[in-house]
Amino acid sequence: MSSRPREKPFWLRPPWQILFDLAKLYKVRPWDLNIARLLSTFLNEMRKTGYIDFAASGTALLSSSTILRLQSETIMKPEEPPETPEAKPMEPIPPALQLPFRYEFTSTTLDNLLAALEEILKIETVRKTIKVSPITPPVAEFFREYEQFTIQEDELEDFYVQLQQKLKGKATLPLSQLVKGKNRLETVRIFMILLFLASQGRIELIQEEEFGEIEIALNSELSEVDRILTT
Amino acid sequence: MTESSQLKELDKHPEKLLLEPTGEAEELQAKKRLIEAALYVAGYPLELKTLCSVAQIYSKRKVQELARSLAEEYKARNGCLEILELEDGRFVMQLKTEYVPRVRRLSIKPLLTEGPLRTLSYIAYKQPVPQAKVIDVRGPQAYEHIHRLQEMGLIGREKFGKSHLLRTTSVFSDYFGLSKELKLMKKQLEAMFTQAEKEATKRREEKTPASQG
Amino acid sequence: MTESSQLKELDKHPEKLLLEPTGEAEELQAKKRLIEAALYVAGYPLELKTLCSVAQIYSKRKVQELARSLAEEYKARNGCLEILELEDGRFVMQLKTEYVPRVRRLSIKPLLTEGPLRTLSYIAYKQPVPQAKVIDVRGPQAYEHIHRLQEMGLIGREKFGKSHLLRTTSVFSDYFGLSKELKLMKKQLEAMFTQAEKEATKRREEKTPASQG
Numbered sequence: 001m002s003s004r005p006r007e008k009p010f011w012l013r014p015p016w017q018i019l020f021d022l023a024k025l026y027k028v029r030p031w032d033l034n035i036a037r038l039l040s041t042f043l044n045e046m047r048k049t050g051y052i053d054f055a056a057s058g059t060a061l062l063s064s065s066t067i068l069r070l071q072s073e074t075i076m077k078p079e080e081p082p083e084t085p086e087a088k089p090m091e092p093i094p095p096a097l098q099l100p101f102r103y104e105f106t107s108t109t110l111d112n113l114l115a116a117l118e119e120i121l122k123i124e125t126v127r128k129t130i131k132v133s134p135i136t137p138p139v140a141e142f143f144r145e146y147e148q149f150t151i152q153e154d155e156l157e158d159f160y161v162q163l164q165q166k167l168k169g170k171a172t173l174p175l176s177q178l179v180k181g182k183n184r185l186e187t188v189r190i191f192m193i194l195l196f197l198a199s200q201g202r203i204e205l206i207q208e209e210e211f212g213e214i215e216i217a218l219n220s221e222l223s224e225v226d227r228i229l230t231t
Numbered sequence: 232m233t234e235s236s237q238l239k240e241l242d243k244h245p246e247k248l249l250l251e252p253t254g255e256a257e258e259l260q261a262k263k264r265l266i267e268a269a270l271y272v273a274g275y276p277l278e279l280k281t282l283c284s285v286a287q288i289y290s291k292r293k294v295q296e297l298a299r300s301l302a303e304e305y306k307a308r309n310g311c312l313e314i315l316e317l318e319d320g321r322f323v324m325q326l327k328t329e330y331v332p333r334v335r336r337l338s339i340k341p342l343l344t345e346g347p348l349r350t351l352s353y354i355a356y357k358q359p360v361p362q363a364k365v366i367d368v369r370g371p372q373a374y375e376h377i378h379r380l381q382e383m384g385l386i387g388r389e390k391f392g393k394s395h396l397l398r399t400t401s402v403f404s405d406y407f408g409l410s411k412e413l414k415l416m417k418k419q420l421e422a423m424f425t426q427a428e429k430e431a432t433k434r435r436e437e438k439t440p441a442s443q444g
Numbered sequence: 445m446t447e448s449s450q451l452k453e454l455d456k457h458p459e460k461l462l463l464e465p466t467g468e469a470e471e472l473q474a475k476k477r478l479i480e481a482a483l484y485v486a487g488y489p490l491e492l493k494t495l496c497s498v499a500q501i502y503s504k505r506k507v508q509e510l511a512r513s514l515a516e517e518y519k520a521r522n523g524c525l526e527i528l529e530l531e532d533g534r535f536v537m538q539l540k541t542e543y544v545p546r547v548r549r550l551s552i553k554p555l556l557t558e559g560p561l562r563t564l565s566y567i568a569y570k571q572p573v574p575q576a577k578v579i580d581v582r583g584p585q586a587y588e589h590i591h592r593l594q595e596m597g598l599i600g601r602e603k604f605g606k607s608h609l610l611r612t613t614s615v616f617s618d619y620f621g622l623s624k625e626l627k628l629m630k631k632q633l634e635a636m637f638t639q640a641e642k643e644a645t646k647r648r649e650e651k652t653p654a655s656q657g
Binding site for chain 3: 264265267268269271272273274277281285308310311312326327330333334335337338339340341
Binding site for chain 2: 093095096097099101104
């Protein structure tokens, strides 16, 4: 008759447990919760177990609607009008009193100026003779290290032409396909080129989901221009 | 009185009779000029003993007499300069206040601009006044003003609980020839403010003569 | 002569008759005082056009007349100060030379502290010099120095491509008694600098005669 203590259902574990703990639900910031993700993973898990608990699903649904309501409330809530600053005490400020002017003979003479000049020229000569050796490697050397990450203009253009070829007849091309069989460094380079092209407005990068596939599309307006130019 | 002190002087230093055969009046005139030169060059109040040493006069009283007569001379001239005798007996030469706004831009030494001067007026009038109050009324830039005024020795700042109290210094009183007694000084200030306002209005009117024609 | 120019002035600006109902003599006296104030505050020679703007007089000739009459007034007073008309037409108020050695010790404030003075001397010697070069040699604190020197009217700063060029002003030349002509001034500085160096070397040699004997 040994009975294993019944395991807690998975939805009472994080991250789903929030959907079943009403007290906690009101304490979190509603916009910190991604309901779509919570619910889809909840259903996936439930499907995996092969046991559909309608009561739990119902509670999850109710909690989700509560979160949605809380979220919409924060949007709709009109901003508090800024507090009106306390009226400053209207205090009469007396007019500016002019200080009487007192001319002063200053003690600085041409000799002082010359002495200062001597001093500064001495320092300048010393500085010239003691040239501090550079701590950083020369510029060219510095950049060589990063050469693999620098993108040349030609490279960008070549890649764009290839991309156009690959996209012929297709709306989009998944990034995963583009980098298939490439090593890490090559992948990084390709991604950088894509970012350059996207920033130039020549392509669009679309990612529907967080960490999901990145789809590449030619910018429709530009591809139209390209079409006219090439025909 | 001048003559009696001259005689006293000669009594003390009979050698003068031999050494300086020029007329006594001329001699005094020359000493007066030295005092004037000292006041012009210094640009800060000079003590009687300093004036004594410059004019090579041994008696403070004599020097005081000469300096006073110089101040009178300046007053009678009705020029733009004045010589003031301060409460503590020092003398100073300065440009009369009303001329300052018209010529300040020519000074090689940077002068206080309108902002810090207003803060100074406020402190002088309200003193002793908490620093926080001054900042409140004059805005955050008053921190800089207070620093500058303190640097120039025009105001003092003393700890008062967690805050600071500000008040004007004797240097301030010296500039305006004001009493060091607070109540009296405030009364004197009030009169000056009225005068300052009048002059400011006049300057404004002068600047826009076309609008009046 | 004064009267004729007064009339000329009124011919040119008949509105003055309406705007300034005060006695013309009083008016001129007030303007003379402003010129006096300007000369006192500056301490260096002022051009006629500067005096015109201070006294709000449109004619240089009129200002010159007033300044000359002021100089006469000072001469008649026979005080320690004098107003001189320089060859180039500028006017300056100064202490008569004979008083300088007697009172010089009372001037205790330097025009500039050591840091800004060095920056100034460097600019004067290398001018026109790019601001970046000055910062390079004098360090980042030179930004503050440049600002200060500009505020005092000792140097000017003009846009030059993306940077700024610095050079000294006529106020600088006047203060140190140097030529306003750039090439000549640099030559003067170089000559004096070489002279000063020679003297310094001589002094050093004199100090250590033992090592030579």
